[in-house]
Amino acid sequence: MPLEPQSKALMDELIASGITPRYLMTPEEGRKYALSAFVEMAGPPEPIYKIEDRTITTHSGNVKVRIYTPADKPKMPALVYFHGGGWRFGSIETHEAPCRTLANLAGCKVISVDYSLSPEYPFPVAMEQSYNATKWVYDNAASLGIDPDKIAVGGDSAGGNLAASTCVAARDRGNLPPIFYQVLIYPVVDFYYPGTASYKEHGTGYFLTAEAMKIYWDSYLGRTEDSQNAYAAPLSAAGFEDMPPALIVLAQYDPLYDEGVKYAEKLKVEGIPAKVLTYEGVMHGFWGMAAKIDLARKAHADVAAELRKAFAQ
Secondary structure, three states: OOOHHHHHHHHHHHHHHOOOOOOOHHHHHHHHHHHHHHHHHOOOOOOOEEEEEEEEEEEOOOEEEEEEEOOOOEEEEEEEOOOOOOOOOOOOOOOHHHHHHHHHHHHEEEEEOOOOOOOOOOHHHHHHHHHEEEEEHOOOOHHOOOOEEEEEEEEEEEHHHHHHHHHHHHHHHHHOOOOEEEEOOOOOOOOOOOOOOOHHOOOOOOOOOOHHHHHHHHHHHOHHHHOOOOOOOOOHHHOOOOOOOEEEEEEEOOOHHHHHHHHHHHHOOOOOEEEEEEEEEEEHHHHHHOOOOOHHHHHHHHHHHHHHHOOOO
16 A cells, blocks of 8 residues: 555655655754754653653663653552654654653553764764663663563664663673563664665655665764664564564654565564564654544554553562
8 A cells, every 4th residue: 555645745745745755864953953853753651650761871871761650559550661763863862752652552661762873972882871771671670660570671763773682682691680571663674785685675755764774874873884783774683582572663654665575574583472563554753643634643542552452560
């Protein structure tokens, strides 16, 4: 099927605006634009019981986190969430609305992580900060009112990369309890390979482009020898045994579609549950476009339902 009507209208609007794509802007310009654009497309954030900002110290620098609590309960499951934006843009502010929605619908705390961005902070800074933020949640679960046995990680796009990388690192390093679950929303899990079918078919004209991904990877890695580092490109991990169960959300018109499918397949080979939800007629980025695309709201509800189901086990 072609782009569904709301997605097509949004793409037509973006093209007609003549705005320089943010990946061609300077990091400062792109971040300013991303903040205004993401907030507008996400829509007004819904009310939530409690929001708390904390700053945690890691060996990769101080990291701000925002904790969303949907109800007054002594102990709840939690999702540690990493925002998207090509490792170059985005913040806890750009993803305020979907994080509130997910916390309310899933009935869990959401801890949104404001990791450092590239190119100022190239790999592995964001990955290490994401890992250490997750460790902080585990280490402080009691005081945070979190069930330490039900801590999931998740994120969209580059944030999905950081969530998957955190799972690989936690499995490899062995200094974290097993991560309960991973929610990867159209994740970047492989290095830039324009030869895949989804890159060829959807690499231009659908919000995220192949050109943008090359720039994002160049900005994040800084050096190509890290392109097969499993903490940068989780799909290249030597094995997928002992990884958490996964929910993988994919968009039909997305150059990253194929790598998301491959990630799920590798988990399934090891007998690890991996459910794929594909949303037809939408492009990469739709998760954060609830004010423009109704299927984003459906995806929020679907992901929350899967989280509730997982946490109930």
